[in-house]
Amino acid sequence: MRVKSWLIVLAASLLIAGLGHNQAHAAPYEGYTYNYWGDAVKSPIAFLPSRVITGDEAGTGTWQSPLDLYAAKNGLLYVLDSGNARIVVLNEKWERVRVIQDFKHDGKQDRFLNPEGLFVTEAGQIYVADTENKRIVELNQDGSFVRAIGAPESDVLSDTFEYFPRKVIVDKAGRIYVVGRGVYEGLIEFDSDGRFTGFMGTNRVQFDPVDLFWKTVSTKEQREKMIRFIPLEFNNADVDDGGFIYTTTADKNTLSAVKRLNPSGIDVLRVNGEFAPVGDLSINRSSFIDIKVSSHGVYRALDSTRGRVFTYNEDGNLLYVIGQLGNQVGTFKNPVAVESYGDAIYVLDRDLGRITEFKATTFGSLVNEANRLYSSGKHSEAAKLWEEVLRLDANYEMAYVGIGKSMLREGKYKEAMTYLKLGNDREYYSKALAKYRREYMREYFGMYMTITIGLLIGVIAWRRIARARNERRIGDVAN
Structure with missing residues (x-):
């Protein structure tokens, strides 16, 4: 039984080694892209x-x-x-x-x-x-x-x-x-x-x-x-x-x-x-x-x-x-x-x-299909594929941008900002930030106004009370 298990492990090892050898033979070049800063970044072969x-x-x-x-x-x-x-x-x-x-x-x-x-x-x-x-x-x-x-x-x-x-x-x-x-x-x-x-x-x-x-x-x-x-x-x-x-x-x-x-x-x-x-x-x-x-x-x-x-x-x-x-x-x-x-x-x-x-390759097919959907305006469908791309290459900025734009269209401005920042897309990050600010103020405007008015009323009341106390103190001193 032990011999059989040992043979299975050996066969698996040889298979993995063979696959690695074939992959190396089939890929005589490295895949790469350029990031926002112009640096070459390794990427899966497409x-x-x-x-x-x-x-x-x-x-x-x-x-x-x-x-x-x-x-x-x-x-x-x-x-x-x-x-x-x-x-x-x-x-x-x-x-x-x-x-x-x-x-x-x-x-x-x-x-x-x-x-x-x-x-x-x-x-x-x-x-x-x-x-x-x-x-x-x-x-x-x-x-x-x-x-x-x-x-x-x-x-x-x-x-x-x-x-x-x-x-x-x-x-x-x-x-x-x-x-x-x-x-x-x-x-x-x-x-x-x-x-x-x-x-x-x-x-x-x-x-x-x-x-x-x-x-x-x-x-x-x-x-x-x-x-x-x-x-x-x-x-x-x-x-x-x-x-x-x-x-x-x-x-x-x-x-x-x-x-x-x-x-x-x-x-x-x-x-x-x-x-x-x-x-x-x-x-x-x-x-x-x-x-x-x-x-x-x-x-x-x-x-x-x-x-x-x-x-x-x-x-x-x-x-x-x-x-x-x-x-x-x-x-x-x-x-x-x-x-x-x-x-x-x-x-x-x-x-x-x-x-x-x-x-x-699998990576190349995902990028091609995600870009096709993205170009056709199907941003939600493209975002799902961009997520698959990120599982294969966490440095692929285009995928972050694609997901960020999809979230921007869906009104998820805060999440969109996160992905657009990772993708170094300043233009769309600014758009997401502006929409997030507008939405945030619309949602919390009433609460902030209530707090502000309450504080103003409190300040006015405190001032009147303080003034009344001062007047009584002055009257007591005069008497």
């Missing part, structure tokens, strides 16, 4: 790598320097195999559906030349930024040619303007937006007929005050040798269901690495916290090279500096971070594109020629 695929494993041959990836809403995955000048289409099982390598154009066979960008509409139309051919190519779902959109033509363009389209997106109205190499004026906009209509969302000029001072005191010859102050160029873009365009800028010194442009080209990105969505807050800042907009205002930005994916909600709050540079499964050598479909995140690695899929 997504873990679930599978990896290469061109050889997909049956399409080795992918050479793939540069872009698109996950369509019908489950198809499009890989822009740039080095081989082709598009590889995979289904949800990552099986080959088709390979688009050439197409008939004006009766002749045509091919891409170093393409860098890919976009697929809900109708299945494929748009390719055919970079070195200086055009945007539209194809049908089967890969047949529809049209080519060449360089923009307008009197506002300078004679030195060069057109090398790098990325392309299309909104529901059919408007086409292009990220051009060396184009600082903003996104190049075409209407649905392919006519150039102007630039959109120009970045503000970034400059160093020290450099500006030296420019003012330098000679003409010295100024000509200095770096000119020019706007930063966009390096990628995506569009949400509402027609808002999200852009990324790779410069590490900018405070607007991510923008959300309305139809007028004005940045309307929410920044609810103390820090804008810029990735890592350390000295070696992040450099975003791709962005993917998901549902309920969630967006993910890919950092090329450390190979990480930062996920933010519609208020600009950091939800979680996954990935890093490395050689293990779940890490990258040169990540170039991020996509998402359902509960999965995909990252394309250019140098390794492979796609890594990540699936949500």
Whole structure:
């Protein structure tokens, strides 16, 4: 009997050790977020790598320097195999559906030349930024040619303007937006007929005050040798269901690495916290090279500096971070594109020629669902999930804020203040405090007034009694 018990304990120990080993193998990076003070705080891992695929494993041959990836809403995955000048289409099982390598154009066979960008509409139309051919190519779902959109033509363009389209997106109205190499004026906009209509969302000029001072005191010859102050160029873009365009800028010194442009080209990105969505807050800042907009205002930005994916909600709050540079499964050598479909995140690695899929852990699923309910206005339901999140991570400030806002809506102002303070949300803490004061005074106003009036009456009565005593004392002395 003792031997049997000993064997059970040994088996359990081996099982636990095995689970620990598998978990360590499956999580080659640490999870973290940033707190109110800008300090990195450890957090449970939100997504873990679930599978990896290469061109050889997909049956399409080795992918050479793939540069872009698109996950369509019908489950198809499009890989822009740039080095081989082709598009590889995979289904949800990552099986080959088709390979688009050439197409008939004006009766002749045509091919891409170093393409860098890919976009697929809900109708299945494929748009390719055919970079070195200086055009945007539209194809049908089967890969047949529809049209080519060449360089923009307008009197506002300078004679030195060069057109090398790098990325392309299309909104529901059919408007086409292009990220051009060396184009600082903003996104190049075409209407649905392919006519150039102007630039959109120009970045503000970034400059160093020290450099500006030296420019003012330098000679003409010295100024000509200095770096000119020019706007930063966009390096990628995506569009949400509402027609808002999200852009990324790779410069590490900018405070607007991510923008959300309305139809007028004005940045309307929410920044609810103390820090804008810029990735890592350390000295070696992040450099975003791709962005993917998901549902309920969630967006993910890919950092090329450390190979990480930062996920933010519609208020600009950091939800979680996954990935890093490395050689293990779940890490990258040169990540170039991020996509998402359902509960999965995909990252394309250019140098390794492979796609890594990540699936949500229990923690990640709770955060995603709580944020979805929160974004939908279902604060009470979200609060229950935020409580589950806090059981897994007691330092997760977003959960405290979510619960605090739920209590604020329910009229539990004092409890809301406690949670909002823990979440370091000063704005909503002030709102809860103001409502708590108002409610407190409304509830106890009658009692305080009764006490105040009673005290006043007591003081008046005491004064009259004291005065009467003084008058009697004076009369006695006079007699």
